Amino acid sequence: MSKPIITMSNINYAYDNKKVLKDINFEVPRGSFMGLIGPNGGGKTTLIKLIVRLLKPDNGSIQLFGEAIEKYHKWNKIGFVSQKSNSFNKGFPATVFEVVSMGLTAKIGYFKFLTKKHKNKVLHAIDQVGMLDYAYQNIGNLSGGQQQRVFISRALVSDPELLILDEPTVGVDYENVKRFYELLHELNEKRDITLLLVTHDTGTMTEHATDIVCLNQTLHFHGKPEEYTSLSEAELSRFYGHPVNVITHDH
Numbered sequence: 001m002s003k004p005i006i007t008m009s010n011i012n013y014a015y016d017n018k019k020v021l022k023d024i025n026f027e028v029p030r031g032s033f034m035g036l037i038g039p040n041g042g043g044k045t046t047l048i049k050l051i052v053r054l055l056k057p058d059n060g061s062i063q064l065f066g067e068a069i070e071k072y073h074k075w076n077k078i079g080f081v082s083q084k085s086n087s088f089n090k091g092f093p094a095t096v097f098e099v100v101s102m103g104l105t106a107k108i109g110y111f112k113f114l115t116k117k118h119k120n121k122v123l124h125a126i127d128q129v130g131m132l133d134y135a136y137q138n139i140g141n142l143s144g145g146q147q148q149r150v151f152i153s154r155a156l157v158s159d160p161e162l163l164i165l166d167e168p169t170v171g172v173d174y175e176n177v178k179r180f181y182e183l184l185h186e187l188n189e190k191r192d193i194t195l196l197l198v199t200h201d202t203g204t205m206t207e208h209a210t211d212i213v214c215l216n217q218t219l220h221f222h223g224k225p226e227e228y229t230s231l232s233e234a235e236l237s238r239f240y241g242h243p244v245n246v247i248t249h250d251h
Contacts, residue, residue, distance in 0.1 A: 002030045003066035005162050005194050006051060011060035013046055020046050022218045024060070028162075028211075033188045033195045035209035035225075037202050039240045042216040044198045048166050051196075052080050065161075079103075079155030079163040081148075096142070096150050097135045100126055103157035125157035126150075129183060145176025149183065156187075163187065166198045177201070181208050202228075214239050 004027035011024035021043045028034050036044050049055040050062060053069060062069040065077065101114060101122045114122070126135050129149040134142060139150055148168055155163055165184075169177045185208050187193045199205050206212065206225040214221035214228070220239040221228060 004028055004063075005030050005065055006196070007061075007063040007066075008047075008050075009061045009063075011047075011050065011062065012058045013043075013050065013055065014058055015046075020217060021050075021057075024215075024219055026213060026219055026222050028194060028196055030161075030194055031188075031192055032210045033184070033208060034197070034211040034213060035202075035205035036196060036198045036213050036215060037200065037205060038215040038220075044215055045166055047215065048080075048164060048196075048198060051164065052078065076158040077161045079152075079158065079160035081151045081155050081163070081165045081168050092140055094139055095136050096126060096131060096139055096153075097122060099139050099150055100154045100157055103154040122157055125153045128156060128187075129153045143176065144172045145180060148172060148176075148180060152183070152187075156193075160193065162194045162196065164196045167200070168197070169199065169201060177204070184208065216241055 006028035008024050008026055011021055012019070013021040024047065036047070038044055046055065050057055051064075064072045065074070101118070103125070104114070104118055104122070123132065123135060126132050129152055131146065131149050131153060134146065134150075139147060142150065151168075152163070152165075169180055172180065181204055184195055184197070188195050188210075197205070197209070206229050209225055212221065212223060212225050212228040213219065216239055221231070
């Protein structure tokens with residue numbers, strides 16, 4: 001059996017002596033599509049920042065691909081789409097092609113010219129997210145949903161085995177959100193990319209994810225979507241720290 005892509009053991013983290021994460025233990029299996037859910041301020045984004053080493057835990061250990069994070073250096077295997085993608089400056093003078101090519105910086109270095117092979121790789125990544133017709137358009141002219149596809153393409157161009165997305169559908173309309181999740185499902189199923197997605201959209205998440213993690217400073221739930229949807233309102237309210245009304249969507 002292959003090693004988990006992410007292993008977090010006894011992780012604690014505090015901002016200004018205020019505990020944000022307490023005794024976090026969980027694994028992300030290879031090939032899974034994991035949804036990370038929970039209330040605002042529950043520590044979801046902090047957890048992601050620890051995984052991509054923007055922050056260091058106060059104590060505990062993190063392993064990536066079976067290797068201690070302190071020694072890990074193959075960051076091209078991890079694609080990351082942050083919350084900041086949602087507030088992209090529409091006046092930024094760059095084409096879709098130029099934005100996606102930025103994802104190759106770690107491989108080829110800064111201020112290096114793209115070879116024909118690199119250019120084909122960029123176009124292939126753009127094509128994978130269905131945006132090839134927009135390759136030479138300014139990214140500021142695209143809709144929010146289209147821009148998110150471009151940011152995923154930028155993450156994909158380095159051929160990652162793990163794709164981490166932090167609240168990627170904020171501000172994106174319903175139809176584009178639907179297409180967005182279809183794209184993620186395809187990447188997970190057909191390209192065998194492991195996905196870790198932070199979201200508030202629990203309804204859609206339980207339709208697509210293979211695993212659900214509910215985080216509110218501590219890990220309250222880690223299991224399959226069908227197990228999560230079978231929880232009572234009282235249990236969910238206990239996880240979230242406030243009353244939660246379960247809304248059923250008819251499809």
